[in-house]
Amino acid sequence: MKKQVKTAAVLFLLACVSMTSCNTSKKENNNNMIEKVSFGKLPDGQETELYTLKNASGMEVKISNFGGTVVSWTAPNNKGVYEDVILGCDSVSGYLKGVPYFGALIGRYGNRIANGKFTLEGKEYSLAQNNGVNALHGGLKGFDKVLWTATPIEGEEPGLKLTYTAKDGEEGYPGNLSVEVVYTLQKDNSLKIDYKATTDKTTVVNLTNHTYFNLNGNLDSDILEHEVTLNADKFLPVDKTLIPTGELKPVAGNVFDFLKSKKISAGINDTTDTQIKAGGGYDHCWVLTDSTKTLKSAATVYEPKSGRVLEVLTTEPAIQFYTGNFLDGTIKGKNGIIYKHRSGLCLETQHYPDSPNQSAFPSTVLKPNETYQTTTVYKFSVK
Numbered sequence: 182m183k184k185q186v187k188t189a190a191v192l193f194l195l196a197c198v199s200m201t202s203c204n205t206s207k208k209e210n211n212n213n214m215i216e217k218v219s220f221g222k223l224p225d226g227q228e229t230e231l232y233t234l235k236n237a238s239g240m241e242v243k244i245s246n247f248g249g250t251v252v253s254w255t256a257p258n259n260k261g262v263y264e265d266v267i268l269g270c271d272s273v274s275g276y277l278k279g280v281p282y283f284g285a286l287i288g289r290y291g292n293r294i295a296n297g298k299f300t301l302e303g304k305e306y307s308l309a310q311n312n313g314v315n316a317l318h319g320g321l322k323g324f325d326k327v328l329w330t331a332t333p334i335e336g337e338e339p340g341l342k343l344t345y346t347a348k349d350g351e352e353g354y355p356g357n358l359s360v361e362v363v364y365t366l367q368k369d370n371s372l373k374i375d376y377k378a379t380t381d382k383t384t385v386v387n388l389t390n391h392t393y394f395n396l397n398g399n400l401d402s403d404i405l406e407h408e409v410t411l412n413a414d415k416f417l418p419v420d421k422t423l424i425p426t427g428e429l430k431p432v433a434g435n436v437f438d439f440l441k442s443k444k445i446s447a448g449i450n451d452t453t454d455t456q457i458k459a460g461g462g463y464d465h466c467w468v469l470t471d472s473t474k475t476l477k478s479a480a481t482v483y484e485p486k487s488g489r490v491l492e493v494l495t496t497e498p499a500i501q502f503y504t505g506n507f508l509d510g511t512i513k514g515k516n517g518i519i520y521k522h523r524s525g526l527c528l529e530t531q532h533y534p535d536s537p538n539q540s541a542f543p544s545t546v547l548k549p550n551e552t553y554q555t556t557t558v559y560k561f562s563v564k
């Protein structure tokens with residue numbers, strides 16, 4: 182009897198020791214720690230950084246303080262294999278060569294403003310015409326090309342807080358604009374992006390993220406067989422310079438109808454459609470059916486071979502669906518891969534393009550004492 186008690190006590194002690202060592206090793210291997218490495222130097226000698234956010238299930242998102250750029254993002258396929266599912270470059274030097282906004286934060290005004298001009302409170306403002314006659318994505322040095330101040334947020338759901346203050350007059354826009362963007366990698370394999378901004382003069386703001394997704398996990402492929410759902414019953418037809426005409430056109434009965442899941446290839450080359458012709462494919466803003474400012478599902482993308490599913494939720498009223506039509510095989514990205522035509526798709530949650538010139542569109546005006554605040558979530562799963 183005595184011997185049995187002794188054995189039990191020894192076993193209990195051993196169990197305690199092994200539990201403690203398990204806990205310790207879990208802490209040592211804590212994959213929630215945020216790693217920071219150099220991402221290379223800017224021409225003026227400033228260092229840029231690359232932060233790695235990891236969650237417990239193994240998803241890894243790498244973000245640079247240069248442009249607040251999401252550089253890589255691994256997601257599991259239906260066999261549990263994690264692969265990079267976004268376009269990007271190996272170091273900051275790649276981004277300086279003029280890549281089309283891969284993974285970047287876009288501002289102060291995402292998308293186009295007609296003729297690079299708008300009038301606010303009776304004053305006309307002129308912007309750089311960096312896209313034909315129009316202004317695109319914040320100008321010559323938009324938020325995608327500036328160095329943000331980064332603060333890691335450790336925890337089970339690790340994050341990166343990025344702040345940047347755009348000066349009054351920077352890129353032609355009025356008001357000192359203080360911007361804060363927080364990326365949070367959540368337990369459920371989603372990346373949440375919280376945007377906030379305040380100004381000291383009336384201005385216009387439309388912030389988004391410009392990640393190019395390719396759910397194949399093989400970035401040397403196109404996105405044509407991806408199946409897309411857009412919870413939007415209208416879209417904004419554009420003129421030949423891609424400025425909305427002002428019409429909100431029902432998607433019913435044309436190739437812009439993604440209310441039910443559909444392969445991108447089904448309509449993207451239908452050049453009998455004048456809008457497909459104008460965009461060289463899909464490069465349009467869809468108006469979400471649910472116009473409330475709540476976080477609602479805007480889009481879902483499914484890639485049948487890998488089984489990967491990406492859902493996009495947003496508080497914004499619209500989403501620009503761009504199918505990488507201007508990618509032309511001249512950019513060499515991560516690991517030497519050449520990004521061919523339509524090798525990535527963007528789902529840029531936002532307000533409507535050219536809103537500063539189109540008073541019927543929901544307003545993008547931000548006044549002093551107001552706070553601009555939006556949230557978008559990109560969530561991965563498998564089917």
Ligand code: BGC
Nearest residue numbers: 281282292464501503507529
């Ligand atoms: C625009 C495209 C543009 C791309 C990269 C997208 O948001 O809609 O027209 O080519 O960004 O610049």
